Amino acid sequence: MKALLPVAGNGTRMYPLGLTTPKCLVPILNKPLLQWSIESLTQNGITEIVLVINAGEFGQKIQDFVKQSFSKNVKITFATQQEQLGTAHVIQMAKDFFAKDEEFVFLYGDDLYGPANIAAVLQIKGLAVTGSPVKDPEKWGIFQTDEQNNLVQVVEKPEKPIGNLANIGCMKLNARVFEIFSQLKPSPRGEYELTESLNILAKETPIQVLQASDYWIPIGYPWHILEATELLAPKIESKIEGTVEENVQIKGKVVLPKSSTIKSGTYIEGNLVIGENTTLGPNAYIRGDTSVGNNCKVGFSVELKNSVVGNYTHIPHLSYIGDSVLGEHINFAGGSLVANFRHDGKTVQTPVKGQMVETHRVKFGTVIGDNVMLGAATKIYPGRKIWPGKTTLPGQIVDKDITE
Numbered sequence: 001m002k003a004l005l006p007v008a009g010n011g012t013r014m015y016p017l018g019l020t021t022p023k024c025l026v027p028i029l030n031k032p033l034l035q036w037s038i039e040s041l042t043q044n045g046i047t048e049i050v051l052v053i054n055a056g057e058f059g060q061k062i063q064d065f066v067k068q069s070f071s072k073n074v075k076i077t078f079a080t081q082q083e084q085l086g087t088a089h090v091i092q093m094a095k096d097f098f099a100k101d102e103e104f105v106f107l108y109g110d111d112l113y114g115p116a117n118i119a120a121v122l123q124i125k126g127l128a129v130t131g132s133p134v135k136d137p138e139k140w141g142i143f144q145t146d147e148q149n150n151l152v153q154v155v156e157k158p159e160k161p162i163g164n165l166a167n168i169g170c171m172k173l174n175a176r177v178f179e180i181f182s183q184l185k186p187s188p189r190g191e192y193e194l195t196e197s198l199n200i201l202a203k204e205t206p207i208q209v210l211q212a213s214d215y216w217i218p219i220g221y222p223w224h225i226l227e228a229t230e231l232l233a234p235k236i237e238s239k240i241e242g243t244v245e246e247n248v249q250i251k252g253k254v255v256l257p258k259s260s261t262i263k264s265g266t267y268i269e270g271n272l273v274i275g276e277n278t279t280l281g282p283n284a285y286i287r288g289d290t291s292v293g294n295n296c297k298v299g300f301s302v303e304l305k306n307s308v309v310g311n312y313t314h315i316p317h318l319s320y321i322g323d324s325v326l327g328e329h330i331n332f333a334g335g336s337l338v339a340n341f342r343h344d345g346k347t348v349q350t351p352v353k354g355q356m357v358e359t360h361r362v363k364f365g366t367v368i369g370d371n372v373m374l375g376a377a378t379k380i381y382p383g384r385k386i387w388p389g390k391t392t393l394p395g396q397i398v399d400k401d402i403t404e
Contacts, residue, residue: 001122002098003046004173005037006090007062007109008054008081013221013352016369016387016403017327022058023110025065026219027310028228029236029273029291033110033219034062035069040115042074044122046105050097052079052090086191088177088184095178103127108169112228114214121172124208128172129198131165132212140166141195143209151207154195165209167195168216176201221352222325222367222385223359225308233271233289242274248281275311293328305340307365324365327372327388335377340365342382350383351401359383366398 011018017026024034034051041049051066053059059080066076079094091106098104105121107113121128129151131143137158143165144152155162180200184192201207217228234253242256245264255273256262262274263281270287275294280286284298288306298304299316307321310328315321319332322340340363342348348364349356366380369388380386380398387403 001046001104002048002050002102003041003105003107004050004052004091004094004098005034005107005109006052006081006087007034008052008059008084008090008093009110010054010058010084011110014219015352016367016385017222017325020327020370020388022062023219024062026110026225027291027293027308028112028225029232030275030293032065033112034065036112037107037109038070038074038076040113040118041105041107043115044118046118047073048075048077050077050079050094051109052081052093054084055080055082086187087194088181088192088197091194091197092178092181092192095175095181098175098178100175103172103174106169106171106173110219111169112215112217112219112232113168113170114212114216116214117168117170117212117216120210120213121170124172124210126172126206126208127174127201128208128210130168130170130210130212130216132168132216133164134166135164137161137164137166142166145209148206149209151198151202151209153199153202156193156195165211167198168212168218170212170216173201176204221357221359223350223361223364225325226306226323226361226364229291229308230289230306233273233291236271236273245281270306288323306363310370322365323361323363325367327368327370329371330368331373333374333376333378333394336374336380337378338365338380339382348383350385 007024011023025032053062081090081093141154141156142163177197184196187193236253238253240256241258242260244262247264248262249267251269253271257276259276260274260278265283266281268286271289273291278296280298285303292309293311295312297314301318302315303320305322307324309326312328313326313330315332318334319336321338324338348359367385371389372386373391375392375394377395378392384398385401390402
């Protein structure tokens with residue numbers, strides 16, 4: 001059986017990360033989202049995958065990553081979406097890769113799905129969709145089912161309560177979905193929606209509704225990267241192959257490749273994944289669920305807590321970073337600090353597309369794009385972000401997003 005994953009989105013809600021990196025290539029524990037999905041599929045015996053990419057630079061970046069990262073044991077082909085017209089439209093771009101009546105697994109390419117979810121839909125004879133209970137059903141597509149637990153309809157963001165089992169985008173469909181595209185009409189936002197395709201299919205044939213049996217982590221905003229790290233980091237197995245100098249304390253699970261070093265005096269409490277050619281310490285303090293990418297430096301008297309650090313990022317000395325997501329090629333000058341807690345104890349909000357968005361996190365620091373240079377003693381407010389290529393002055397206080 002084949003799988004179909006749309007990865008053509010622009011990831012605007014992920015800014016500043018989405019300005020330079022396709023959303024599906026944003027790393028969790030130093031492994032891109034797309035790689036997590038492909039590995040979950042191959043664990044279930046699926047070795048033919050169709051990716052729908054966009055026609056621009058990001059599409060090329062995805063192709064380059066796939067060619068560099070996957071062996072000939074996985075056949076990955078690409079369909080191109082020239083214009084983004086919704087979830088049903090992006091599926092339609094792959095119609096030429098599937099035979100009439102052929103069944104296939106469908107996943108959203110930028111969410112994380114535990115392998116058991118895929119195994120469950122594969123075990124169903126016929127079509128199947130997967131849902132997960134949510135606390136805020138008004139924000140999701142919600143499944144309605146009949147007495148046999150077959151799909152009646154999907155209701156997008158219901159205003160009145162109809163249930164709480166949200167569509168997570170893990171399904172087994174068939175090529176009939178391509179044929180019914182001509183029956184769809186644009187939604188109020190001018191897009192062709194997969195939910196409408198499912199509603200038409202449900203009237204023609206039984207679609208079994210399953211409840212998620214494994215993790216599902218939707219990645220919509222940058223702070224979801226932290227949530228994914230917090231869920232997955234405790235599941236890692238320690239593998240220390242690199243150099244650990246004397247007087248290093250490790251209280252947690254650590255992945256350290258041969259080319260990386262933890263220098264004397266460093267104290268680690270929590271789960272930590274370290275990339276290639278990376279140095280920690282001396283006298284660094286790492287805690288929480290954290291990942292540090294390739295070719296990084298986390299140096300003297302740096303405290304790094306519950307954060308994600310991208311490749312080639314340097315935090316040489318005397319800095320604190322908590323509950324933050326850092327891109328690649330960033331330099332933290334000495335004494336730079338990230339505040340991650342409001343004085344009033346309320347959850348942190350952050351600007352997204354001109355509106356303040358609730359993160360639902362009491363602890364949330366910053367998100368910094370690629371190629372940022374901070375001046376010495378920069379201070380960053382909770383929830384404030386810095387766009388790629390920007391700089392700060394020595395002693396600057398970042399109390400609003402730096403976008404220009």
